[in-house]
Amino acid sequence: MQWRRRHCCAHTAKLLYLLSLLGLLVFLVNQVWLPRLTGLPWWRGHPVVYGGGLHTTKAKWNTSSHHTTWRLVIVPQATLKADANASSHEKEGVISPQGEPGLDNTLTANTSQTDEVTLSGEITQGPFPFIINEQDKCVEGKPAPFLVLLIATEARQVEARNAIRQTWGNESVAPHPGFIRLFLLGKTEGELGILQQRMLEAESRRHHDIIQQDFLDTYKNLTVKTLMGMNWVAMHCPQASYVMKTDSDMFVNTEYLIQKLLRPELKPKKNYFTGNNMRGFAPNRNKNSKWYMSPELYPGDKYPTFCSGTGYVFSGDLAGKIYRASLSIRFLHLEDVFVGICLAKLRIEPTPPPNEFLFNHWRVSYSSCKYSHLITSHGFHPNELLKYWHHLQTNKHNACINSNKERAGRPHSNRMHVEKPP
Ligand SMILES: *[C@@H]1O[C@H](CO)[C@@H](O)[C@H](O)[C@H]1NC(C)=O
Ligand SMILES: *[C@@H]1O[C@H](CO)[C@@H](O)[C@H](O)[C@H]1NC(C)=O
Ligand SMILES: *[C@@H]1O[C@H](CO)[C@@H](O)[C@H](O)[C@H]1NC(C)=O
Ligand SMILES: *[C@@H]1O[C@H](CO)[C@@H](O)[C@H](O)[C@H]1NC(C)=O
Ligand SMILES: *[C@@H]1O[C@H](CO)[C@@H](O)[C@H](O)[C@H]1NC(C)=O
Numbered sequence: 001m002q003w004r005r006r007h008c009c010a011h012t013a014k015l016l017y018l019l020s021l022l023g024l025l026v027f028l029v030n031q032v033w034l035p036r037l038t039g040l041p042w043w044r045g046h047p048v049v050y051g052g053g054l055h056t057t058k059a060k061w062n063t064s065s066h067h068t069t070w071r072l073v074i075v076p077q078a079t080l081k082a083d084a085n086a087s088s089h090e091k092e093g094v095i096s097p098q099g100e101p102g103l104d105n106t107l108t109a110n111t112s113q114t115d116e117v118t119l120s121g122e123i124t125q126g127p128f129p130f131i132i133n134e135q136d137k138c139v140e141g142k143p144a145p146f147l148v149l150l151i152a153t154e155a156r157q158v159e160a161r162n163a164i165r166q167t168w169g170n171e172s173v174a175p176h177p178g179f180i181r182l183f184l185l186g187k188t189e190g191e192l193g194i195l196q197q198r199m200l201e202a203e204s205r206r207h208h209d210i211i212q213q214d215f216l217d218t219y220k221n222l223t224v225k226t227l228m229g230m231n232w233v234a235m236h237c238p239q240a241s242y243v244m245k246t247d248s249d250m251f252v253n254t255e256y257l258i259q260k261l262l263r264p265e266l267k268p269k270k271n272y273f274t275g276n277n278m279r280g281f282a283p284n285r286n287k288n289s290k291w292y293m294s295p296e297l298y299p300g301d302k303y304p305t306f307c308s309g310t311g312y313v314f315s316g317d318l319a320g321k322i323y324r325a326s327l328s329i330r331f332l333h334l335e336d337v338f339v340g341i342c343l344a345k346l347r348i349e350p351t352p353p354p355n356e357f358l359f360n361h362w363r364v365s366y367s368s369c370k371y372s373h374l375i376t377s378h379g380f381h382p383n384e385l386l387k388y389w390h391h392l393q394t395n396k397h398n399a400c401i402n403s404n405k406e407r408a409g410r411p412h413s414n415r416m417h418v419e420k421p422p
Helices: 002-030 033-038 103-107 158-166 190-207 219-236 254-262 317-326 335-345 382-394 401-407 415-419
Strands: 130-132 147-152 179-187 210-216 242-247 250-252 273-278 306-315 376-378
Touching (some): 130 190, 147 219, 158 179, 158 382, 210 219, 242 250, 306 376
Antiparallel strands (some): 242 306
């Protein structure tokens, strides 16, 4: 009896222990998004922080439904010049969506940029003159480029630009349906600015892949920078099939993007926009938060679906449409949110990518297998870019061989050899 009771108690204790482990596990699973956020270099200061309900796919602008536990979303705003004069752009055929409370106000916001759009709806140059332009970049190669890469960068990031030129931005990655690469820049002030400008102009003469306008190159002017790119495509390369906007600290698998996602053999899509879809995100209303968004600037309690600014792809026709729509929308410094609002105004819903592993706005741990099947990964130092790119190129044709072996239960395969770059 004695023995039996003790034995039984030991069982109960074991059971309780297991139950508590299970409880912990359930808790951790529910927090699974946390490490991605906190454990990652968020140095670019991307404005979006995940909230609960990230996976909600319900009516996006239905403000009457679920006020769940939305967390912070937004970085302090900057009212640019673009508010002031009242003038409706409805005559240009831009429809204002109805039945989307909150958006209405933002979409009908006053602007003063009427003069940029001629009555025929033709796009002219934006409010800031070009300092460096590449007007003929697109017409040089006889057939229109299949893809235009617009890469936001700053003057000082020379190393990053050079790494991109040698890796995913190298035109020889996909020579057949050709692509072109453009770095987007504003200007830097002061002594340093003058020096940087001279170097930038030399760089531009050498590579002919820089466009620059006369606006201050700050984080809060990122929207201006993106619109410069859209405007450039609309004016100088409207026949491009697709456009991608990305950043200079990104890894972009251009080959996979072109061959597997966009597929040159198909007829180019229209009104197509895709990337890392941010669905149902809410502006932050906590005045003490650095992500505060005032209800005056954005009255709605949810943003329309937008795609992370770390990398989104759209059909060439949208460059002009988004640019034109932007002129009648109140300026928001968060370029990805702003572009999302332009799309909402155009009544275009971003297409979810074929799988959720393609566009990553965090850093995916490297393996040749994973990287040969994704499009973006965020947070790369130029040296890392060169290292991983080289490794991926040399292992391209057997990128997943070792992972398959492992799955088939051959633990002795030399994992280090394939999984880690040299
Ligand atoms: C908004 O949500 C409410 C409640 O969830 C629902 O009754 C209503 O039909 C929805 N409206 C739209 C436009 O989806
Ligand atoms: C808007 O601009 C027009 C001409 O540019 C001017 O006459 C008018 O007073 C302005 N309206 C406001 C509200 O600033
Ligand atoms: C536009 O501005 C005018 C005056 O500047 C104001 O009366 C009007 O309500 C504004 N319209 C919107 C939609 O904010
Ligand atoms: C682009 O790739 C080609 C072929 O691999 C190479 O010859 C060329 O030097 C590369 N360009 C740059 C800027 O690295
Ligand atoms: C954006 O650029 C304009 C033009 O150079 C400048 O006046 C403005 O201060 C900049 N805005 C921010 C928030 O840096």
